[in-house]
Amino acid sequence: MVYREAIDMAMPSLALSSSLRISSLKKNKDILWLERTYKHALELKNYTLAKRYLEYLIEEDKARRAYWLREYYNLAMAMEDTKLALEVLINLYTIEPAERERIKQSIAWLLLKSSQNPELLLKEYMMKHPYQEMYYMDILATLYRAKKAYKKAFEVYSVLYEKVKDPREKALIYKNIIGLLLEAKDYNTLKDFIERNYVNHLDNLELLKLTLRASLATGDPSFAYKIAKDIAGRIK
Structure with missing residues (x-):
């Protein structure tokens, strides 16, 4: 098997091309081969391909969706894509109630470190996902608190x-x-x-x-x- 030989001979490019072919033959539905393809692409810093296969994994491997979203956040940071990282964190926030306080702090940190206007980034997200107004307000209040804009934070929290x-x-x-x-x-x-x-x-x-x-x-x-x-x- 070409794939096994590529792994044994430590040839990541060949392993990637082989896993790509097998995953395609399985219509990108087989989680094992999706994961292998993603990891080989990541190893080779082929972030565009890694992103595509990570999105397949998020869709197909619902039992580990939170895990793959965390992987997606790390990939977005490696790609220096703040908007994507923000979207991924907010997705995590919505599906992991027990982790919301910690995730909110990560979102605030991400926004404050960004070279873009943090309030504008959040507003852009809100315009794309209007049904998530409550989440947006909670995160906005956390951002204001992190900036020590206490009056604004209190106003949002009060509403x-x-x-x-x-x-x-x-x-x-x-x-x-x-x-x-x-x-x-x-x-x-x-x-x-x-x-x-x-x-x-x-x-x-x-x-x-x-x-x-x-x-x-x-x-x-x-x-x-x-x-x-x-x-x-x-x-x-």
């Missing part, structure tokens, strides 16, 4: 907090807003936000503990006492 209905998503945004306002040392806004919204999370012990700690962090003992007393009265 998002009102729009989101899912209790788990709402709890996460509540937590992010408190963290943001503590980081900004904007204690008056923090007190107002807590007072208006803590009642939405009376069934979440973790958030109630966070609320009490944040109330104390405002440096206003009377406010902290009032919130603690109100919470105690409501959860009896």
Whole structure:
């Protein structure tokens, strides 16, 4: 078999041409040969070909879609294609809820390192994917926070907090807003936000503990006492 001989003789170009032919014969549906072709193309720094076969893998190997998307992000970075890297990260963000906070930080880092206007890059993405408005707003707020544009971040998070209905998503945004306002040392806004919204999370012990700690962090003992007393009265 030509492919096996090419591997044994360490001839990556021949291995690539052989795996390309076999994958084509299998109509680019066989995951094993798609993966081999992708890896050989990557080894030879044939990024255009690697990209094509990685897209096949993302489509065909649904069980490992997140893994291949991470590969796609690394490839986009190697190609110095910021727009593609951004799109891949946002795709990861949408399919991996447990990793969203970490992925958001990666997106913010990518945008801040870009030579292009980060807000414009996000807006371009949003225009292509209008159904992902909530994701866009969450990422935009994270970007503003990374830039220490706390007022803008709070404005976006506040709109998002009102729009989101899912209790788990709402709890996460509540937590992010408190963290943001503590980081900004904007204690008056923090007190107002807590007072208006803590009642939405009376069934979440973790958030109630966070609320009490944040109330104390405002440096206003009377406010902290009032919130603690109100919470105690409501959860009896």
